[in-house]
Amino acid sequence: MSTESKQKEPLFSAKNKKLIFNPLSKDNPITVQVLGICSALAVTAKLEPAVVMSISVLAVLSIANVVISLLRNTIPPRIRIIVQLVVIAALVILVDQVLKAFAYDVSKQLSVFVGLIITNCIIMGRLEAFAMGNKPWPSFLDGLGNSFGYAWILIVVAFFRELFGSGSIYGYPVMEWLGIYGVGYKNNGMMILPPMALITVGIIIWVQRSRNSDLIEEN
Amino acid sequence: MFTNRYIFLYSSAMVIVVAAILSSAAQFLKPFQERNVRTEKIMEILKSVKVEVEKSEAEKTYDQFITAEYTINREGDVVSLYKNGNFEKGDIRAFDIDLKTEQKKLADLKAGKSDVEPVFPMFECVKDDQHYYIIPLLGKGLWGPVWGNMALKDDFRTVYGVTFGHKGETPGLGAEIAYAPFQQQFIDKTIFDKDYNFTSIEVVKGGVSALPENKQIHGVDAISGGTITSNGVSEMLHDCLINYVPFMKSKVEESGSPEPEV
Numbered sequence: 001m002s003t004e005s006k007q008k009e010p011l012f013s014a015k016n017k018k019l020i021f022n023p024l025s026k027d028n029p030i031t032v033q034v035l036g037i038c039s040a041l042a043v044t045a046k047l048e049p050a051v052v053m054s055i056s057v058l059a060v061l062s063i064a065n066v067v068i069s070l071l072r073n074t075i076p077p078r079i080r081i082i083v084q085l086v087v088i089a090a091l092v093i094l095v096d097q098v099l100k101a102f103a104y105d106v107s108k109q110l111s112v113f114v115g116l117i118i119t120n121c122i123i124m125g126r127l128e129a130f131a132m133g134n135k136p137w138p139s140f141l142d143g144l145g146n147s148f149g150y151a152w153i154l155i156v157v158a159f160f161r162e163l164f165g166s167g168s169i170y171g172y173p174v175m176e177w178l179g180i181y182g183v184g185y186k187n188n189g190m191m192i193l194p195p196m197a198l199i200t201v202g203i204i205i206w207v208q209r210s211r212n213s214d215l216i217e218e219n
Numbered sequence: 220m221f222t223n224r225y226i227f228l229y230s231s232a233m234v235i236v237v238a239a240i241l242s243s244a245a246q247f248l249k250p251f252q253e254r255n256v257r258t259e260k261i262m263e264i265l266k267s268v269k270v271e272v273e274k275s276e277a278e279k280t281y282d283q284f285i286t287a288e289y290t291i292n293r294e295g296d297v298v299s300l301y302k303n304g305n306f307e308k309g310d311i312r313a314f315d316i317d318l319k320t321e322q323k324k325l326a327d328l329k330a331g332k333s334d335v336e337p338v339f340p341m342f343e344c345v346k347d348d349q350h351y352y353i354i355p356l357l358g359k360g361l362w363g364p365v366w367g368n369m370a371l372k373d374d375f376r377t378v379y380g381v382t383f384g385h386k387g388e389t390p391g392l393g394a395e396i397a398y399a400p401f402q403q404q405f406i407d408k409t410i411f412d413k414d415y416n417f418t419s420i421e422v423v424k425g426g427v428s429a430l431p432e433n434k435q436i437h438g439v440d441a442i443s444g445g446t447i448t449s450n451g452v453s454e455m456l457h458d459c460l461i462n463y464v465p466f467m468k469s470k471v472e473e474s475g476s477p478e479p480e481v
Contacts, residue, residue: 045391076221079230090237094244101251104259109394112362112387165391189443192391 011137019141023149026214030153031205035121040154041197043113047170050158052106054151056099056114060091061123062143068131069139075132084127085118092117122150157200165191259384260314267368267382268344268351285353287343288313293325295465298338313340318357318366318459325462339462344370351379354463358455361447362387365396365455371410373474375467378420381405383452393448404439410460412437415471417464419457422449 009016029035036057043053064087068075075083096114099107107114117123126146131139162168167175167187175181190196209215221229261277265284272280282304290299290311299309316338324337342353352375356367363386370379383396395401408420418437423430424446427438441449 043390045389049390074229076226076229078221079226082230083233086233086237090241093241097244097248097252101248101255104252104255108384108386109390161391193444 016138016141019138020145020148023142023145024152025149025208026212028149028153028208029122029125029146030150030201031208032215033122033125035125036150037198037201039113039116039120040150040157040201041194042116043110044154044158044161044197044200045165045192046109046162047155047158048106049109049113050154052099052103052110053113053117054147054154056092056095056110057117057120057123057150058144058147059095060088060117061126061147062140064088064091064123064127065131065139065143066136068127069134069136072132072134080132081124081128084124088123088127089118122146153201153204156204157197160200161191161196164188165196263382263384264342264353264355264368267353267370267380268346269380270346284344284346285342286345289341289343290316290338291341291463291466292336292338293462293465295463295467295469297466311338313342316340318355319364322357322458337462341463341466349373354460356383356455356459358451358458360385360388360396360451361393361445362389365448365451367396367452367455369405369456369460375471376409376411376415378405378408378410385448388445388448391444392442393445395442395445396448396452401439401442408439409436410456411467415468417461419453419460421456422453424449 023029026032030037030040039053039057043049064084067087068084071083092115095117096107099110099114126142130142134142159169162170163174165188167173167181175185175187258274258277261281262272262274265272265277265280268284270280270284286303288301289297290301290309290313292298297308299311299313300307301312301314318340321337321339324333324335327333328335328337340355342355344351344353350373351370352373353368353370356369358365365383365385365388367381367383369381371377372379381402383402385394385397388394388396405420410417410419412418418434421438422441423438424441426440427435430438
């Protein structure tokens with residue numbers, strides 16, 4: 001036993017803070033690890049579904065991380081992936097049912113994509129790589145960090161796609177209020193098609209790498 | 220370290236626990252979900268006649284505006300009529316009819332698999348002394364079902380308003396059918412030509428302006444990127460509305476054939 005673990009570690013030690021903040025930039029699940037791209041393409045045509053999707057992923061990932069972390073010593077390694085999947089699937093069904101009961105309109109918009117959280121690689125990745133070998137509290141923080149990392153990319157992509165594709169922000173027609181349709185501006189229909197999500201994510205990756213030299217591979 | 224016995228016990232216990240959690244959650248949330256579905260149905264019916272209500276006011280407003288619920292068979296006869304809270308004829312409330320079941324009956328009947336006659340619901344709305352007739356719609360989109368309500372003016376020809384909903388169309392593409400810009404195109408289009416031949420309303424890829432001029436009144440623009448959903452809406456309109464044609468024609472003849480508009 002090291003001296004560090006004997007005296008109680010503060011809740012937000014430097015190590016724990018890293019768990020939250022690293023996934024936001026240096027270790028971002030979407031732009032650096034390139035996980036969860038599928039849903040980043042699918043639900044980012046408008047801001048509202050992107051926000052609800054982010055909250056759903058946040059709930060599923062942090063709870064699943066804690067559950068798996070609590071069970072980690074009892075899970076037989078041979079069936080660990082199945083156990084992880086069952087936990088995720090159960091949580092996703094719960095989220096879906098709760099949305100249907102209390103946020104019916106949004107749940108209709110998100111429809112199949114809530115179910116597809118099950119297949120989101122970020123969640124399986126974090127359970128396998130982190131929660132299986134760490135205590136509940138750091139796992140919870142790791143879950144939060146990674147879902148925020150996922151969320152901000154989704155929201156930024158959705159912001160630009162909705163702004164240029166539909167001329168609105170969160171459903172409010174800002175472009176109409178600015179009155180620039182009068183001078184010949186038109187919504188870019190390309191922005192609401194999935195390829196533009198990929199291109200937007202690509203631009204974010206480009207900006208991020210040009211600002212952060214750690215991320216550039218040495219050739 | 221972990222024996223096979225342990226693994227079997229572990230997975231069985233896990234599955235039972237998860238099943239228990241999920242089924243109790245489903246039981247607990249069911250009333251909320253069902254109320255949402257019912258309220259939504261009411262709000263969509265009202266929205267098609269341009270009555271916007273808050274969720275809490277839905278039931279009350281429904282009773283105020285929807286004066287009659289018709290249940291119609293394929294020959295155009297009224298099987299059941301529910302008016303102002305009482306049955307005047309028959310005992311089927313149009314509101315409770317499940318369109319999916321009736322469409323299956325119709326498909327089976329046409330395929331010769333059964334001889335159960337389907338029935339179709341229709342709602343009569345009185346607003347500002349004008350009568351409107353609302354027809355519920357159900358069809359297939361790209362990922363799942365699409366549905367809607369179409370309100371016709373009392374000439375049974377001109378569209379007064381329409382709503383659409385969907386289960387899983389792609390946000391930003393097919394899902395746009397659920398929003399006003401798409402739905403407003405239907406207003407004042409007609410589902411019959413001037414000799415009362417049924418034409419339905421077509422969702423046209425490439426835009427209505429590509430159609431010959433006399434057909435433009437029976438078409439609306441499709442959604443770019445949402446072709447399959449758009450086609451689904453076209454088919455849904457045709458397949459649902461055609462069941463009401465005998466009823467509508469008899470109603471129109473009853474009231475004396477109206478002057479065709481120029």
